[in-house]
Amino acid sequence: GIRMTSFESIMDFAEFKLNSDGLIPVIVQDYKTNEVLMMAYMNEDAFEHTIKTGKMTYYSRSRQERWIKGETSGHFQYVKMLTVDCDKDTLLAKVEQIGAACHTGNRTCFFQSIAGNDFDAKNPLQVFESVYKTI
Amino acid sequence: GIRMTSFESIMDFAEFKLNSDGLIPVIVQDYKTNEVLMMAYMNEDAFEHTIKTGKMTYYSRSRQERWIKGETSGHFQYVKMLTVDCDKDTLLAKVEQIGAACHTGNRTCFFQSIAGNDFDAKNPLQVFESVYKTI
Numbered sequence: 001g002i003r004m005t006s007f008e009s010i011m012d013f014a015e016f017k018l019n020s021d022g023l024i025p026v027i028v029q030d031y032k033t034n035e036v037l038m039m040a041y042m043n044e045d046a047f048e049h050t051i052k053t054g055k056m057t058y059y060s061r062s063r064q065e066r067w068i069k070g071e072t073s074g075h076f077q078y079v080k081m082l083t084v085d086c087d088k089d090t091l092l093a094k095v096e097q098i099g100a101a102c103h104t105g106n107r108t109c110f111f112q113s114i115a116g117n118d119f120d121a122k123n124p125l126q127v128f129e130s131v132y133k134t135i
Numbered sequence: 136g137i138r139m140t141s142f143e144s145i146m147d148f149a150e151f152k153l154n155s156d157g158l159i160p161v162i163v164q165d166y167k168t169n170e171v172l173m174m175a176y177m178n179e180d181a182f183e184h185t186i187k188t189g190k191m192t193y194y195s196r197s198r199q200e201r202w203i204k205g206e207t208s209g210h211f212q213y214v215k216m217l218t219v220d221c222d223k224d225t226l227l228a229k230v231e232q233i234g235a236a237c238h239t240g241n242r243t244c245f246f247q248s249i250a251g252n253d254f255d256a257k258n259p260l261q262v263f264e265s266v267y268k269t270i
Contacts, residue, residue, distance in 0.1 A: 011249045019154070019155070020154070021154075021155050025160060025174065027162050027171055029171060033169065034168065034169030035169060036164060036171065036227055038220065039160065039225045051250060079250070080251050081248055081252055081253060082248070082251055083245040083247060083248050083249065085173065085244040085245050086237050086238070086239050086241070086246070086247075090244075092245040094251070102221050104221050109220040109221045109225075110218040110219070110220050110227040111221070112218060112219050112221075113217070113218050114144050114145050115143065115144045115145070115214070115216070115217040116142055116215050116216035116217055116229070118216060
């Protein structure tokens with residue numbers, strides 16, 4: 001069905017500190033698993049559209065236009081929560097991701113490990129030992 | 136004690152696509168909880184230093200110099216895994232965070248919600264209903 005959940009932002013876009021391209025980077029995270037899915041950028045139009053429609057909307061740097069994520073693929077990202085960082089130059093979005101976030105068909109755009117490994121990061125024994133050392 | 140875990144990267148810094156400032160953004164995530172802690176930027180020197188020492192090292196845009204995270208505060212970030220995204224313009228680091236990631240003393244730099252809320256994002260019933268709708 002058609003979903004449309006409007007939000008209100010307690011902060012104006014004008015309060016954000018923009019990067020050299022006049023945009024603010026947005027980290028996108030699965031609201032259930034906390035998996036980081038992708039990073040994209042917003043201008044004021046994209047931010048207002050996101051807040052108004054509850055669907056993550058970016059500024060496409062390659063196409064130089066508004067990019068409603070999922071508009072062509074159906075892989076919408078529904079806003080659960082938006083957070084700004086301490087120096088107001090980065091946003092974090094917790095979303096409900098429909099389908100894959102990545103255009104390659106991977107659930108996340110971060111599917112290529114370049115150093116270290118998932119075993120070290122997820123190995124229960126190592127996690128336990130790390131917690132044990134702390135307590 | 137002194138910890139020093141060297142890594143090797145299967146990808147050269149030259150293969151990354153840099154932003155308008157000649158840097159690559161790095162999303163930093165707790166390797167145990169997947170909480171997003173902060174975002175910072177690397178130049179080649181910072182990337183090589185991170186790989187060589189296993190301690191997250193950035194390029195400080197404000198001080199315009201190498202920034203070994205935790206060097207003054209003790210709040211080091213030990214590398215568990217580095218991942219690059221599909222278009223090679225963003226890095227994701229899973230780290231073991233010592234102390235607080237944020238200079239404000241908060242564990243994460245993303246402590247200010249601007250829209251939506253944590254209840255929606257974490258409410259077990261809503262998460263369950265969302266999973267139920269999918270299956």
